[in-house]
Structures are given as C-alpha cells and as structure tokens.
Amino acid sequence: GQNIDQPxxxxxxxxxxxxxxxxxxxxxxxxxxxxxxxxxxxxxxLSYNVLDGLExxxxxxxxxxxxKGYSYLLLKELQMKDSASYLCAVRDSxxxxxxxxxxxxxxxx
Amino acid sequence: IxxxxxxxxxxxxxxxxxxxxxxxxxMRHNAMYWYRQDLGLGLRLIHYxxxxxxxxxGEVPDGYSVSRANTDDFPLTLASAVPxxxxxxxxxxxxxxxxxxxxxxxxxxLTVL
Numbered sequence: 181g182q183n184i185d186q187p188x189x190x191x192x193x194x195x196x197x198x199x200x201x202x203x204x205x206x207x208x209x210x211x212x213x214x215x216x217x218x219x220x221x222x223x224x225x226l227s228y229n230v231l232d233g234l235e236x237x238x239x240x241x242x243x244x245x246x247x248k249g250y251s252y253l254l255l256k257e258l259q260m261k262d263s264a265s266y267l268c269a270v271r272d273s274x275x276x277x278x279x280x281x282x283x284x285x286x287x288x289x
Numbered sequence: 290i291x292x293x294x295x296x297x298x299x300x301x302x303x304x305x306x307x308x309x310x311x312x313x314x315x316m317r318h319n320a321m322y323w324y325r326q327d328l329g330l331g332l333r334l335i336h337y338x339x340x341x342x343x344x345x346x347g348e349v350p351d352g353y354s355v356s357r358a359n360t361d362d363f364p365l366t367l368a369s370a371v372p373x374x375x376x377x378x379x380x381x382x383x384x385x386x387x388x389x390x391x392x393x394x395x396x397x398x399l400t401v402l
Contacts, residue, residue, distance in 0.1 A: 184331060213390070222379060222393035223332070267331070276347070277391065279331030 182206045184280035186268050191286045192258055200253045200266050200283045208273025214242050214253045215267040217282065223267055227253070255285075263287045292316070293394035295380050301400045302370050310365045310397050312380030318392075319385045321363040322347075323355060325376040326396075332379065338363055339385070370401045 183205045192198040204212070211230040215223035229235055229244035229251060241254040253266055265282040272278055293314045302308050314321065319340045324332040334347030338357040352374060354366045363382075367374055380394040 211389075222395050225390050225392065228390065269332075271389075275389070276334060276337070277332075279333070281329055281331045 182278045186280040186283045189284045194289050197256050202251045202268035204249050204270045206270045206272045210271040212251050213269045217265045295394040295397050299398040308367045312363045314382045318382035320383045322381040323365045324379045327376050372401045375401045
C-alpha cells in the first residue's frame, strides 16, 4: 500500500530552526509537495521537489532524497505565525496526491 | 479576486438527506478535486475531474457523486447522508501545467446526525 509518515506533533521556540521529516512509500513518484494549514483554514502551497536536493524559498527550505524516500521541511527564524500543521504529499504514478496526516507545529515564545 | 469558493461554509444535516456541496473556481484550471479531511488522517481524495465533461473516482468515492458540466463548477453530492460522512470537505483545482500545484477552497464543515 501507499504510505506517508510524518511526526504527529512538534514543538519549537520562536526564533529557532525546526526540521519536519516525511518518509514515503508510494507506487511511483512524480513530485513531493509541502503545504501549510492553519487551524480551521485551507491548506496553502509551500514547496515542490521533484529532483534530489534542496529547494530554498525565504525562511523555508525543502529537501528530497528519492532513493531514500525521504523529505524534510526546514523552517528558520521561527515566528509565532508559523504555528500550523505542515502536510507532506507525494504525487504517485497515477498523478494523484497521497497525503500524510500532517505535523502540528507549536511555537513557544 | 481569483480563487476557489465553496458553499456552504458549514452545515448540519439529518442522516438520509440529500446534500450538494458547491465549488466554483475562476482560475480557468482544467483539473478539480474533492477531498475530505478527518482528524488524524491525511486528506483523502473522493472524486476528481481532469477536464470539463470527465470525472474519476478517488480513494473514497462511495456515497458521493460529482459532475463537471463546465470548467468553473464541480459540485459534490451526497445522495443519502450517513454519520460517517461527517467531515471537512475541501475542493481544489490545478492547471495541469508544470508542477500542477493544487489550490484549495476554504472548506465546508459538514455534520451528519
């Protein structure tokens, strides 16, 4: 079966750095997405990786290793507004997105 | 402002009733999707449409139907609601070009009693 694994919850301190991991086992791979979802709101797109390596976008970076079935989202200079759930999703061989359950990130002052 | 709208925002429904959740996008995206999101689970695809006039089944299609008469609208119908369909429903769309990023509507919170 297809599976996306992420930690359920993480806690970090304002101003610090946090890394959210995602491992996947899917039938085929056509890209990995990270979305941010604030409580009670819709998911919003953060990043996309299809080749191995690091993609940097401001305070957020995303890394992919296809051989290891692994990705991480790195958030730097954490702000209180970064408190949200972070969803990892993989596009499979049918070009459908398979979603992880999300990681709830709690930022403490 | 371009985007996706969903209606209603929330609804409480008696079991056995018929309900249609509405979704409209003005980005001229070809593909549209319906997901449900339940606590502790990832988003699960119910139905999708790659282009107007075509639809397909996702991971959890039972009890739901969709239609895609035009590019902009993608309604989701529950023919006879059951309590297990209590969930938050998100509509999304993508342009099927490049990264094919999906953009989400604000969601409909549905409670079936």
